[in-house]
Amino acid sequence: MTAFMEFPVIKPVLIAAALLSALPALAQGTVAPAAAPMTDAQLVASFSGSPSRFTQQGGETLYRSICQACHMADGQGAKTGSGMFPALAGNPKLAAGAYPALVVMNGLHGMPPFGHQLSDAQIADVVNFVRTHFGNHHGDALTAQSVQALRPAKP
Numbered sequence: 001m002t003a004f005m006e007f008p009v010i011k012p013v014l015i016a017a018a019l020l021s022a023l024p025a026l027a028q029g030t031v032a033p034a035a036a037p038m039t040d041a042q043l044v045a046s047f048s049g050s051p052s053r054f055t056q057q058g059g060e061t062l063y064r065s066i067c068q069a070c071h072m073a074d075g076q077g078a079k080t081g082s083g084m085f086p087a088l089a090g091n092p093k094l095a096a097g098a099y100p101a102l103v104v105m106n107g108l109h110g111m112p113p114f115g116h117q118l119s120d121a122q123i124a125d126v127v128n129f130v131r132t133h134f135g136n137h138h139g140d141a142l143t144a145q146s147v148q149a150l151r152p153a154k155p
């Protein structure tokens with residue numbers, strides 16, 4: 001391939017890279033759209049700032065905001081062409097509170113971890129909600145303290 005042929009290929013890639021690096025700044029509203037693309041250092045800093053946290057409170061509100069999208073409104077789960085979202089309704093694995101708390105904290109295969117975006121109290125609340133709704137009747141509620149005990153020990 002000649003240099004003449006390469007130029008039109010490289011240029012769109014550079015433009016795409018510049019656009020991508022500007023996206024996080026746009027999302028945060030800190031940089032005007034017309035501003036120059038961020039440097040690599042700025043780009044890295046934009047990701048390593050304080051991780052976004054969910055501000056919603058209360059088990060049901062948290063469930064509706066986070067979990068419902070995958071586990072559905074009544075916890076019945078879903079089977080789609082490409083994925084399987086297990087039912088939480090009548091799920092025997094919710095019998096012990098530690099299991100769902102660890103799944104919410106650390107994720108599980110296709111489920112993303114929420115441990116950095118939720119406080120101990122928020123995890124306790126949303127787990128208590130799913131363990132006492134959708135036909136589940138596990139009365140031994142988790143507390144923020146019991147969730148904190150499941151967190152990895154700080155070095």
Ligand code: HEC
Nearest residue numbers: 066067070084085086093100103104108109110111112126
């Ligand atoms: C992006 C989609 C998604 C979201 C959001 C999500 N989950 Fe999940 N969840 C999954 C998938 C997929 C699995 C199955 C993982 C596997 O076993 O492969 C799962 C598994 C689970 C399990 C384990 C079920 C079992 O039978 O082992 C629990 C408990 C659970 N999720 C609770 C929650 C709660 C509570 C929330 C909200 C805080 C939540 N999930 C948010 C996708 C999601």
